[in-house]
Amino acid sequence: MSLRGKTAIAGLGITKMGKNYAHSNALGFATEALELALADAGLLRSDLDGVLVNPGLTWGSDVMASYTLQQAMGIRNVRLTATTNLGGASAAALVMHAAMAIDAGMASTVACLFADAPLKPPRPNAKGTGGGAAYGFARGLDAAYGLYGANSGYAMVAQRHMHVYGTTSDQLGAIAVAERKWANLNPMAEFHREPLTIEDYRNSRWVAEPLHLYDCCLVSNGAVCVIVTSAERARDLKKPPVYILGMGQGHPGDDPVETLSSGAPMAKQTAFKMAGVELKDIDVVEFYDCYTITVLITLEDYGFCAKGEGGPFVADGRIGPGGSLPVNTGGGQLSAYYMWGMTPLSEGVIQIRGEGGARQVPKHDLCVVSGNGGVLWTHSTLVLGASA
Amino acid sequence: MAEIVRPIPEITPELRPFFEASKNGQLVVQKCNGCGALRFPPRRLCANCLSRESSWTPVSGEGEVYSFIIMHRVYHPAFATQVPYAVATIKLKEGVRMLSNVIGIDPHAIRCGMPVRVCFEKLNDEVNLPMFRPAADAA
Ligand SMILES: [Zn+2]
Numbered sequence: 359m360s361l362r363g364k365t366a367i368a369g370l371g372i373t374k375m376g377k378n379y380a381h382s383n384a385l386g387f388a389t390e391a392l393e394l395a396l397a398d399a400g401l402l403r404s405d406l407d408g409v410l411v412n413p414g415l416t417w418g419s420d421v422m423a424s425y426t427l428q429q430a431m432g433i434r435n436v437r438l439t440a441t442t443n444l445g446g447a448s449a450a451a452l453v454m455h456a457a458m459a460i461d462a463g464m465a466s467t468v469a470c471l472f473a474d475a476p477l478k479p480p481r482p483n484a485k486g487t488g489g490g491a492a493y494g495f496a497r498g499l500d501a502a503y504g505l506y507g508a509n510s511g512y513a514m515v516a517q518r519h520m521h522v523y524g525t526t527s528d529q530l531g532a533i534a535v536a537e538r539k540w541a542n543l544n545p546m547a548e549f550h551r552e553p554l555t556i557e558d559y560r561n562s563r564w565v566a567e568p569l570h571l572y573d574c575c576l577v578s579n580g581a582v583c584v585i586v587t588s589a590e591r592a593r594d595l596k597k598p599p600v601y602i603l604g605m606g607q608g609h610p611g612d613d614p615v616e617t618l619s620s621g622a623p624m625a626k627q628t629a630f631k632m633a634g635v636e637l638k639d640i641d642v643v644e645f646y647d648c649y650t651i652t653v654l655i656t657l658e659d660y661g662f663c664a665k666g667e668g669g670p671f672v673a674d675g676r677i678g679p680g681g682s683l684p685v686n687t688g689g690g691q692l693s694a695y696y697m698w699g700m701t702p703l704s705e706g707v708i709q710i711r712g713e714g715g716a717r718q719v720p721k722h723d724l725c726v727v728s729g730n731g732g733v734l735w736t737h738s739t740l741v742l743g744a745s746a
Numbered sequence: 747m748a749e750i751v752r753p754i755p756e757i758t759p760e761l762r763p764f765f766e767a768s769k770n771g772q773l774v775v776q777k778c779n780g781c782g783a784l785r786f787p788p789r790r791l792c793a794n795c796l797s798r799e800s801s802w803t804p805v806s807g808e809g810e811v812y813s814f815i816i817m818h819r820v821y822h823p824a825f826a827t828q829v830p831y832a833v834a835t836i837k838l839k840e841g842v843r844m845l846s847n848v849i850g851i852d853p854h855a856i857r858c859g860m861p862v863r864v865c866f867e868k869l870n871d872e873v874n875l876p877m878f879r880p881a882a883d884a885a
Contacts, residue, residue: 498758499755499761499787500845501752501753501755501822502752502753502754502755502869502873502875503833503846503847503875504817504821504822504825504828504831504833505817505833505845506817506819506821506822507819507821510815510833513815514813514814514815514835515813517813517814517815517858518812518813518858521813521857521858521859522858563818564816564818564819564830565818565819566815566816566817566818567815567816567817567818567830568815568816569815613843615812615813615835
């Protein structure tokens with residue numbers, strides 16, 4: 359039996375993002391986001407019987423994150439818990455696990471959460487906020503060859519995409535500029551007040567050439583929580599249900615530097631079949647955007663354009679505000695906040711509900727959300743809808 | 747003033763044959779005894795046929811730049827005098843790909859598909875690090 363429309367996202371909690379030092383660790387942000395999500399849904403902690411967590415880099419890999427959150431929130435008698443790591447594909451995967459468990463009768467109301475706190479408050483005489491440290495290590499031969507930072511894998515993919523398909527730096531820049539325009543309409547975005555032109559993009563420093571600074575995501579403190587429950591129950595809660603119509607994953611196991619592709623074709627096939635939708639039905643697109651090249655390849659992999667034609671496809675600004683295909687309408691991880699897979703998922707919920715304010719797209723019945731982990735290694739797809 | 751040396755890679759048991767061969771100016775990779783697939787870095791199992799039997803085999807050291815990036819930021823002091831420098835995925839003539847540096851050329855003149863040939867940089871008595879130069883330079 360299909361799970362189409364059987365479950366829904368009923369609550370959304372987003373903490374203040376970015377250089378937010380309200381809590382010294384990920385768990386602190388997690389409890390705040392969970393409280394916000396419960397309030398948003400009009401639920402109490404006693405209504406929860408599932409807790410699923412994707413910890414960021416700083417939660418600590420040696421702790422049972424979902425259980426520490428249950429303890430910290432004093433939640434009793436949980437029937438479903440898991441700490442999951444598919445990188446940026448996790449958030450959508452947590453929602454899938456929640457939906458399947460609810461349909462199977464194993465849980466009724468499940469919190470799915472991401473939290474991270476890589477940024478430390480600035481100290482006198484210290485440069486920066488230390489966010490790079492968590493993402494900049496290297497060992498063994500990588501260190502000997504001077505390969506540092508989390509950006510190198512995607513930079514290799516981008517260089518190869520440029521070589522094989524003639525993709526240009528300005529085409530990647532068009533994605534950064536479009537997402538910044540969306541962020542300028544989103545008061546939650548870290549770059550809400552800072553415009554970005556293609557000249558600014560070209561003049562920004564190289565992080566790992568061919569990737570400029572503005573090809574790369576932010577690093578953020580914060581947490582996002584969504585609450586999944588049955589469609590029936592969601593209809594009785596405070597907010598309009600965001601129905602989960604389709605779900606799928608794809609993890610090809612290939613080397614993306616060679617394939618220049620992700621697991622999206624597989625994940626999309628499963629999710630769109632379940633939802634009974636086609637690409638042309640989609641009103642708003644929320645794609646995982648750790649880098650501009652990730653967006654470009656994901657657009658190709660979902661079939662919005664042919665493989666290799668992502669560059670010309672985005673060059674005319676069609677994915678920005680007022681364009682024909684609204685993509686990453688909150689500014690994404692490039693310009694709003696870096697909450698891994700929760701960034702596209704949270705904006706998808708906001709858009710379906712019609713809570714987008716100045717950035718709300720006029721038609722918002724169907725949204726596709728993607729998650730992506732590692733260097734195009736893992737992929738997850740959700741189709742969200744305003745009606746079941 | 748002594749030159750700051752690159753981080754010396756640890757000679758793990760798995761990598762020892764690689765570094766031993768490098769000391770003699772030879773590039774070797776792991777070869778699956780089951781299906782013949784080449785791989786690097788070394789692993790316990792062949793991901794192609796799951797054979798656990800493998801040996802080390804010399805390769806030509808000739809190949810092409812498959813992809814590359816140019817590093818501008820200094821993460822380790824040894825690279826302060828080297829930025830901008832190129833880190834590349836090299837596709838050897840034998841088909842296997844490995845990470846390395848491309849040296850002896852302005853990094854902005856490097857292109858994907860450019861033919862390259864292995865060379866070695868001595869880091870200490872134990873480690874000769876394989877790197878690649880444009881094949882056109884080779885004597
Ligand atoms: Zn084999």
